[in-house]
Amino acid sequence: MDDAAAASREAFSELSAEDFTVSGAxxxxxxxxxxxxxxxxxxxxxxxxxxxxxxxRNSSGQSIVTDDRPDHQPMQATFVPASTTTGLAISSTQQSETDTCTP
Structure with missing residues (x-):
């Protein structure tokens, strides 16, 4: 569970350090x-x-998202038992190169 959270924090720290801002859900x-x-x-x-x-967006306010970025992206995720409302927590995620998503 800590690995997934740590990876997310690291990614946001890197974006922030390079003066990128992320918006949207x-x-x-x-x-x-x-x-x-x-x-x-x-x-x-x-x-x-x-x-x-x-x-x-970069420090100039320009979007760095390319037009060809897929709107739906497959991730392989592992969930483990935890004291949450669902009884599971994400322990790891990895972008999938082999799976596909259909909106």
């Missing part, structure tokens, strides 16, 4: 379970992130 459009470990409770899934409303 990332949501998810699809969730497909790909595996479960009944002993540990770990769940693996492909989650399609919807970044349609996300923009990244």
């Amino acid at each position: 990332t949501t998810y459009s699809n969730f497909e379970g790909t595996g479960v470990d009944l002993t540990s409770g770990q769940v693996d899934a492909v989650v399609c992130l919807d970044v349609t409303d996300v923009d990244v």
Whole structure:
């Protein structure tokens, strides 16, 4: 759970250090379970992130998001048991080069 949070904090720190600003919300459009470990409770899934409303701007206020950026991006995610309202927390994420998303 700490690895995913630490990676997000690091990414935002790097953007901030380079004077980039991020606006808009990332949501998810699809969730497909790909595996479960009944002993540990770990769940693996492909989650399609919807970044349609996300923009990244440089210090001059110009968007650095390219026109060809996919609005829906597949991520492989691992969830582990945790004391949350769902009973699971994200332990790791990785952008998927092999999965696809359909809006």
